[in-house]
Amino acid sequence: MSSVKKIQTWFQIHKWTSLICTAFLLMLCITGLPLIFHEEIEALEGKPHLARQVPAGTAKATLDKLAENALEKYPKKVIRYIYWDEHEPNTTAFSLSDSIDAPPDNFTTAIMDDHTAEVLESPNYQEGFMYIMLQMHIDMFMGIGGKLFLGLMGLVFIAAIVSGIMLYGPIMKRFDFGMVRTERSTRLKWLDLHNLFGVVTIVWGVVVGFTGVINTASEIVLGLWQQGQLSEMTAPYKNAKPLEGKLSSLDQAIILTKKAAPGMEPSLIAYPGTPFTSKHHYAVFVKGNTPLTKRIIKPALIDAKKSVLTDMRDMPWFVNALFISQPLHFGDYGGLPLKIIWALFDIATIVILGSGLYLWFARNKATKAHINRLNKSETEILTVQAQNENA
Amino acid sequence: MKSTFWKVWGTPVIIGILSAIGLFSALTGDGFYNLVSWLTLGFPVAVTIWFLVKKKKTQRPGRAKSY
Numbered sequence: 233m234s235s236v237k238k239i240q241t242w243f244q245i246h247k248w249t250s251l252i253c254t255a256f257l258l259m260l261c262i263t264g265l266p267l268i269f270h271e272e273i274e275a276l277e278g279k280p281h282l283a284r285q286v287p288a289g290t291a292k293a294t295l296d297k298l299a300e301n302a303l304e305k306y307p308k309k310v311i312r313y314i315y316w317d318e319h320e321p322n323t324t325a326f327s328l329s330d331s332i333d334a335p336p337d338n339f340t341t342a343i344m345d346d347h348t349a350e351v352l353e354s355p356n357y358q359e360g361f362m363y364i365m366l367q368m369h370i371d372m373f374m375g376i377g378g379k380l381f382l383g384l385m386g387l388v389f390i391a392a393i394v395s396g397i398m399l400y401g402p403i404m405k406r407f408d409f410g411m412v413r414t415e416r417s418t419r420l421k422w423l424d425l426h427n428l429f430g431v432v433t434i435v436w437g438v439v440v441g442f443t444g445v446i447n448t449a450s451e452i453v454l455g456l457w458q459q460g461q462l463s464e465m466t467a468p469y470k471n472a473k474p475l476e477g478k479l480s481s482l483d484q485a486i487i488l489t490k491k492a493a494p495g496m497e498p499s500l501i502a503y504p505g506t507p508f509t510s511k512h513h514y515a516v517f518v519k520g521n522t523p524l525t526k527r528i529i530k531p532a533l534i535d536a537k538k539s540v541l542t543d544m545r546d547m548p549w550f551v552n553a554l555f556i557s558q559p560l561h562f563g564d565y566g567g568l569p570l571k572i573i574w575a576l577f578d579i580a581t582i583v584i585l586g587s588g589l590y591l592w593f594a595r596n597k598a599t600k601a602h603i604n605r606l607n608k609s610e611t612e613i614l615t616v617q618a619q620n621e622n623a
Numbered sequence: 624m625k626s627t628f629w630k631v632w633g634t635p636v637i638i639g640i641l642s643a644i645g646l647f648s649a650l651t652g653d654g655f656y657n658l659v660s661w662l663t664l665g666f667p668v669a670v671t672i673w674f675l676v677k678k679k680k681t682q683r684p685g686r687a688k689s690y
Contacts, residue, residue: 401631409634410674428674431635432667435642524651559650566649566657573664580671 239402246395247592253388254585260382260444261582263369268563268574270362271319283322286347293349295324295482302326302342305351309340314482314501322346332505376451383448389441396430403427419594426587429580436577443561446554453554457547458507465533465543466510475504475512480539482514488541489516489532496520499529504536512536523565527555638667 266273299311309328316324326342343353357363371378404411404427412424486498496518502508509515513533519526532544559565563574645663648656 400635401628404631405627409631410670410677412674412678414678428671432638432671434635435639435646436664436667439643439646523649523653523656556650560646566660569661570649570657570664573661573668576668577664 235402239399242395242398246392246399249388249392249395250585250588251592253385253392254589256382256385257389258582258585259372260369260385261578261585263365265575265578266362266365267369268571268578270366271564272568272571273362282320282343282345282352284345284348284352290347292322292346295486297349298324298344298346299326299482301349302328302344302351305342305354306340310503312339312503312506316497316499323352332503379448379451383445386441386445386448390438390445393430393434393437393441397434400427400431419591419598422587422590422594426584426591429584429587433577433580433584437581439560440563440577443557446557447561450554453550454507457551461545461548462509462531465531465545466513468542469510469512472512475537479504479514479536480534484539485514485516485534485536488534488539489518489544492532492541492544493518493530496530509533513542524556527559528552529555634670638670641666 295314299314302311303309306328309330310332311326312329312332313327314324315327320343322345324344324346326344327339328342329338329340337358341355341357342351343355344350345352367373371382374381409431410428412428413420482501485501489498490496497520498516499519500508500517502515502517504513505511506515508517508531510533512535514536516532516534517529518532519529528547530544530546533542534540535542563571641663645660648663649660
């Protein structure tokens with residue numbers, strides 16, 4: 233293929249991949265912008281730390297007591313998950329639902345004080361501006377189909393970046409890096425800005441785009457883990473009788489888990505019958521303490537009747553890959569300055585998408601004007617010819 | 624041939640390597656590692672702003688703009 237032909241091919245690829253994904257990518261960039269700062273926005277909304285001030289050395293209530301009080305507040309509901317939010321120290325969150333196998337969006341959250349064992353707050357996470365931003369960003373309110381579709385758009389976006397890279401070389405061959413021609417025409421100015429913004433955001437765009445795609449596969453990852461490791465771990469209980477009566481102690485489950493995984497902290501407990509465990513076990517997920525190992529979780533299965541640890545394993549690589557890819561997508565792993573950088577890159581991406589769209593229109597217009605000029609001159613020639621013939 | 628490649632891709636490659644270091648640095652640690660990520664990822668931001676400001680200054684007056 234000649235080099236002109238090659239450039240034309242990459243141009244077509246860049247044009248079409250961009251046209252396909254631009255509208256969705258614009259939506260993702262715009263909804264993603266407030267999501268970067270969700271913690272700061274929540275703080276601005278005037279939510280202080282929830283936990284009550286207690287004298288130093290006050291003993292914490294047991295987890296069983298917290299569970300009892302949560303159920304007292306919501307007597308018709310069942311607990312599905314218990315988790316700890318590192319941004320809300322000295323609190324424990326209980327996620328309660330109408331039944332153990334209710335749909336995922338059927339839940340009420342009760343945030344409990346670790347010392348006083350009272351329900352501090354029952355925030356509704358399924359309303360408000362940030363919820364709409366988040367849900368649009370994840371699946372456009374269309375469930376797993378919308379989610380996987382956005383994943384596909386992410387892949388097309390990466391193809392647009394790659395084809396853009398292939399065009400950058402030939403375009404910039406005779407020019408210096410960072411050139412912005414403002415005096416020639418609006419189209420050239422935006423072409424130069426498109427190229428400059430595009431080339432400095434390549435690595436960020438590919439990493440954030442690709443980790444976003446990985447996140448859209450979370451249901452698939454969960455399914456693979458359930459079919460694989462989880463079913464292996466729970467195989468001995470396959471034909472066991474359903475659980476009846478009172479479950480074993482949560483505090484005991486934590487003690488057993490900590491003993492089996494020294495130096496790790498519990499981050500979530502899944503109740504028997506939820507998708508993250510068997511019908512007979514609590515699954516206690518523990519995480520490490522360093523910035524990297526706190527992304528890698530490990531499940532311990534505790535028989536919820538006999539209160540014994542039956543199995544504990546490292547997660548398969550694809551689950552770890554999902555969890556490690558999340559901060560790289562969210563930008564929430566390096567303090568506020570990193571979030572500001574994330575926002576600037578996000579805005580740069582919006583400019584790239586907008587200018588790309590403009591360039592497509594402007595190019596179309598330029599091509600049409602060119603054809604019109606050709607037509608016009610042709611008509612003129614014909615008219616002159618006709619006049620000459622008639623003369 | 625080789626010199627053209629580096630003339631076009633020199634700065635973008637440096638920016639790409641610094642971005643990659645920055646993206647992964649904050650993932651592996653706190654404190655110093657965060658600082659590294661702010662500086663390395665801040666570099667492309669600074670370069671872009673520098674060229675945008677430079678563009679304003681070098682704009683030659685007196686030439687008609689065509690649209």
